[in-house]
Structure formats: structure tokens, C-alpha cells
Amino acid sequence: MSIVPTIKKDQHDLAYYLKCMIGGSLACGLTHAAMTPVDVIKCRMQVNPGLYTSMRHAYSTIKVTEGTKGLTLGFAPTLIGYHLQGLGKYGFYEVFKDVFAGIVGPENAVKYRGVGWAVASASAEIIADVLLCPWEAVKVRIQTSKPGTFPTGTVEAINKIRAAEGNNGLYKGLAPLWGRQIPYTVMKFVAFERIIETFYKNVFTKPKHEYSKATQLSITFVSGYIAGILCAIVSQPADNMVSQLNSIKTGGSTSENIKKIYGEIGFSGLWRGMGPRLLMVGTLTGLQWWIYDSFKTLVGLQTTGGVVPPSAK
Numbered sequence: 001m002s003i004v005p006t007i008k009k010d011q012h013d014l015a016y017y018l019k020c021m022i023g024g025s026l027a028c029g030l031t032h033a034a035m036t037p038v039d040v041i042k043c044r045m046q047v048n049p050g051l052y053t054s055m056r057h058a059y060s061t062i063k064v065t066e067g068t069k070g071l072t073l074g075f076a077p078t079l080i081g082y083h084l085q086g087l088g089k090y091g092f093y094e095v096f097k098d099v100f101a102g103i104v105g106p107e108n109a110v111k112y113r114g115v116g117w118a119v120a121s122a123s124a125e126i127i128a129d130v131l132l133c134p135w136e137a138v139k140v141r142i143q144t145s146k147p148g149t150f151p152t153g154t155v156e157a158i159n160k161i162r163a164a165e166g167n168n169g170l171y172k173g174l175a176p177l178w179g180r181q182i183p184y185t186v187m188k189f190v191a192f193e194r195i196i197e198t199f200y201k202n203v204f205t206k207p208k209h210e211y212s213k214a215t216q217l218s219i220t221f222v223s224g225y226i227a228g229i230l231c232a233i234v235s236q237p238a239d240n241m242v243s244q245l246n247s248i249k250t251g252g253s254t255s256e257n258i259k260k261i262y263g264e265i266g267f268s269g270l271w272r273g274m275g276p277r278l279l280m281v282g283t284l285t286g287l288q289w290w291i292y293d294s295f296k297t298l299v300g301l302q303t304t305g306g307v308v309p310p311s312a313k
Contacts, residue, residue: 009302010301012094012098016094016301017095018091019295019296019299019301020090020091020094020296020301021087021088021091022087023090023291023292023295023296023299024086024087024088024089024090024091024093024292025083025086025087025090026083026086026292026295027086027287027288027289027291027292027295028082028083028089028090028288029080029082029083029084029086030079030291031082031283031284031287031291032078032079032081032082033075033078033079033082035280035283035284036072036073036075037059037072038055038279039074039078039139039143039280040062040070040071040072040073040074040143041055041058041059041062042277042280043140043143043144044058044143044144045058047144048144055275059071065147066147069152073142073143073152074138074139074140076154077135077138077139077142077154077157078135080135080154081131081132081134081136081139082132084128084132085128085129085131085132086288087128087131088124088125088127088128088129088130088132089124089125089128089185090124091124092123092127092128093120093121093189095120095124096119096121096124097116097117097120100116100119100120101116104116113193114190114193114194117186117189117190118186118189118190120189121185121186121188121189121190122182122185122186124185125178125181125182125184125185125186126178126182128181128185129174129178129181129182130174132181133171133173133174133177134170134171136173137161137169137170137173138154138157138158138161138170140173141157141161142157180235181235183234183235184231184235185231187227187230187234188227188228188285189227191226191227191230191231192223192227192285192289192304192305193304193305195223195226195227196219196220196223196304196306197305197306199219199222199306200219200306200307204219208303208306213297213303216293216297216303216306217290217293217294220289220290220293220303220304221286221287221289221290222286223305224285224286224287224288224289224290225282225283225286227285227289228281228282228283228285228286229281229282231281231285232277232278232280232281232282289304
């Protein structure tokens with residue numbers, strides 16, 4: 001059975017994977033850094049639920065008490081960490097998709113493509129989070145510490161965490177980070193692939209290559225935004241736990257600390273900050289897919305997804 005699409009396929013060689021890694025790095029690093037003000041508010045609302053009454057109140061309070069600088073706390077570790085995460089997430093997703101196809105064969109790769117997307121994205125995220133974890137720990141501590149009690153410079157913050165807690169202080173959030181990011185990323189990639197495939201199958205029914213790049217990128221953005229909303233819902237409890245763990249100095253094992261924090265905040269506490277996170281993640285995810293596909297077209301590659309295999313039509 002032939003699964004060759006109506007447009008020329010990209011050659012999946014080392015150059016292709018490197019281009020995807022660069023595109024993913026730009027997509028995640030730039031968007032997360034740009035959303036730093038929302039992230040500051042989100043993390044503080046999670047860790048200190050009585051601190052602000054709303055996003056507007058949080059913004060105005062920080063602006064008055066800390067100035068514009070207060071809304072950009074954690075910018076540097078965010079930029080570095082999510083550049084590295086995006087490199088691992090998008091680049092290795094493409095690698096593991098091809099590994100899956102090589103194991104199960106072309107026909108099964110099409111038939112069980114949803115499984116392939118899930119396995120590839122989960123595997124890629126395991127690598128991506130190891131790269132992200134120390135920078136996420138630094139970012140959260142900078143953003144949620146009481147002004148004047150913790151360094152706001154990235155190098156100084158790293159040194160203080162390591163002096164007080166050793167390397168464990170930088171990696172204690174890895175397990176809950178996996179708990180947040182792996183379901184998030186599986187939803188992000190599987191939902192995106194399904195949504196964009198549905199668009200090209202039922203709405204934009206001409207062959208994909210007949211649409212302009214601008215139209216394809218618009219479809220990419222909308223598909224990514226919808227997927228992002230689903231991502232935020234799936235990963236919210238774990239995201240809150242990551243913020244809680246990284247906001248304070250903790251002793252004992254990670255599992256003990258998680259039990260302690262959950263005992264204090266309860267199930268409902270895991271959903272604090274959901275409003276700003278929906279806004280943040282929906283926008284982030286849509287923009288990430290748009291930047292990623294824009295870079296791919298810039299370097300001569302096709303936009304992601306949307307070519308419906310003949311057997312699925």
C-alpha cells in the first residue's frame with residue numbers, strides 16, 4: 001500500500017532533524033520568554049493564593065510595588081531553559097516518529113499513527129525535561145520569592161540554590177515536571193496532529209500544497225491554539241505542584257514533599273492559577289506551532305501534519 005502524499009516528502013536525514021531542533025528551540029524559547037509577565041502572575045497565584053484577587057490586580061500590584069522589572073523576573077532562565085526544552089521536544093519528536101515507523105513498518109505506522117505520535121512525543125519530552133529542569137527551578141524561585149530575599153540574577157540564583165540544597169535543589173522538580181510535561185506534550189502533539197488533519201480532511205479539502213504558505217500557517221496556529229487549551233487542562237495539577245516544590249527550600253524526598261504540599265493545599269489547590277494558565281498555554285502553543293512551521297518553510301521544509309493518508313480518508 002502506498003502512503004506517499006500528494007506533495008514531495010522531506011528527506012529525513014541529519015540535516016532535517018537539526019533544522020527541526022532549531023525550529024523547536026526558537027518556538028519554545030521565544031514564546032515562553034515573551035510570556036514571562038503572565039508566568040510571574042501565574043506562579044505567584046499558585047504559591048500564594050491570597051496574594052492577588054485577579055490577574056488585573058496582580059499586574060497592577062506588581063507594577064506599583066516592584067516596577068516593570070517585577071514583571072520580567074526569571075526572563076533569562078526562562079529563555080535558556082525553554083530554548084533547550086524546545087530543541088529536545090520538537091527535534092526528538094521527529095526522530096522518534098521515524099523510529100516508531102521503522103519498528104512497526106509503513107502500513108502500521110499509518111494505521112496506528114496516533115500511537116506513534118503519543119510514543120514519540122512522550123519519549124522526546126523525557127529528554128527535553130532533563131534539559132529544562134534546573135532552569136525551571138531557578139525561574140520559579142526567582143519569581144515567587146519575596147522581594148529582597150532571593151537573588152534575581154540567574155547565576156547568583158543558581159549558586160544560592162546549590163549552596164543551600166546541592167544539585168538536588170535544581171533537579172528535585174524533575175519527577176513532577178515529567179508529570180506535568182509528558183501528558184502536556186502528548187496532548188500537544190497528538191491533539192495538534194489530529195486537529196490539523198481534520199481541518200485538511202473536512203474544511204480545507206484541496207490538496208495541502210495548493211494552499212498558500214500563509215493559509216497553511218494560519219491553520220497551524222488555530223490547530224495549535226486549540227491543542228494548547230487541552231494541554232493546559234490536562235497538565236494543570238502537575239504544573240501547580242512544580243511551582244509549589246520549586247518555590248521553597250524543602251527537605252526529604254520528592255514524594256514526601258509532594259504528599260506534604262498536597263496535604264496543605266488539597267485537590268482544589270492544584271487548580272489555582274488556571275485562568276492565567278489557559279491564556280498563557282493556549283497562546284504559547286498556537287504561537288509555538290506557528291513559529292516552528294514558519295521556520296521549517298523558511299529553510300525549505302513542509303509545514304507539519306495535515307496530509308491525510310489515503311487509508312484514513
